[in-house]
Amino acid sequence: MKSEAPRPWLVLVYLAALVSAFGAPLVRADRICDGVHLPETVDPFGAPLRLNGAGLRRATFLNVHVYVAGLYLPQPTSDVAKILQPTVAKEIALYFVRDVSRAEMLDAIREGIDRNAGATKGAAEKHMASFARYLPDLRSGSRLRLSYEQTHGLEVRYAEKLLGVEKDTGFAQLLFRVWLGPKPPDEKLKARLLGGRCD
Numbered sequence: 001m002k003s004e005a006p007r008p009w010l011v012l013v014y015l016a017a018l019v020s021a022f023g024a025p026l027v028r029a030d031r032i033c034d035g036v037h038l039p040e041t042v043d044p045f046g047a048p049l050r051l052n053g054a055g056l057r058r059a060t061f062l063n064v065h066v067y068v069a070g071l072y073l074p075q076p077t078s079d080v081a082k083i084l085q086p087t088v089a090k091e092i093a094l095y096f097v098r099d100v101s102r103a104e105m106l107d108a109i110r111e112g113i114d115r116n117a118g119a120t121k122g123a124a125e126k127h128m129a130s131f132a133r134y135l136p137d138l139r140s141g142s143r144l145r146l147s148y149e150q151t152h153g154l155e156v157r158y159a160e161k162l163l164g165v166e167k168d169t170g171f172a173q174l175l176f177r178v179w180l181g182p183k184p185p186d187e188k189l190k191a192r193l194l195g196g197r198c199d
Contacts, residue, residue, distance in 0.1 A: 033198035036068040036095045044147035044155065049091055052076050055192025056199075057094075057185070068095040069179065071193040078194040080180050086169045091147040092179060092193075100138040112178030112185055127171035131156070134163045148172045 030037035033054045041048045049072035057066045072091040077083060083090060109131075113124055136158055138144060145157040154172035156163045166172060184190040192198055 033068045038070040042072050045149040053193040053195045054198050055189040065097050089149040094144045096138050102137045115183040116177040116181030
């Protein structure tokens with residue numbers, strides 16, 4: 001007795017089931033923090049960096065929501081010394097949930113450098129002046145990306161436009177120390193960037 005050939009519609013149903021079963025994990029998921037969707041991976045230099053952690057920056061005693069920050073690394077880790085090694089590629093992405101003026105952001109970064117730079121503070125001044133020249137006002141709903149890789153330097157992007165590149169490795173690590181150093185602006189945010197859950 002001959003076996004009946006598969007009916008075309010059954011084949012289509014079977015293929016649809018396979019796509020449903022195995023295709024979903026291939027879709028890039030986002031992580032949500034304070035209503036902001038952060039991609040699980042970014043690729044600023046040709047190799048994927050994975051979301052290590054994300055958290056909300058609150059300011060003043062009123063706990064005003066300023067931005068959601070995401071830290072991207074080649075491999076997950078909570079070891080700050082390892083993250084700040086100049087050989088380790090990394091990115092901090094800031095998703096602004098309120099308007100922040102250029103002056104406000106520069107003041108916050110300078111304060112963070114002052115608190116975390118130690119003996120290297122003086123060497124950072126000229127690079128900070130260069131950084132300050134192209135940093136714009138930061139609007140709610142926009143994203144500022146600080147992406148570092150040893151051969152490229154620190155690339156600064158706003159609204160997906162490359163604003164500038166800082167080649168000094170020491171200055172690049174100082175900028176990341178603003179959020180990850182021993183005296184961050186927000187201890188809870190630092191903990192979240194190092195692998196905690198956003199709340």
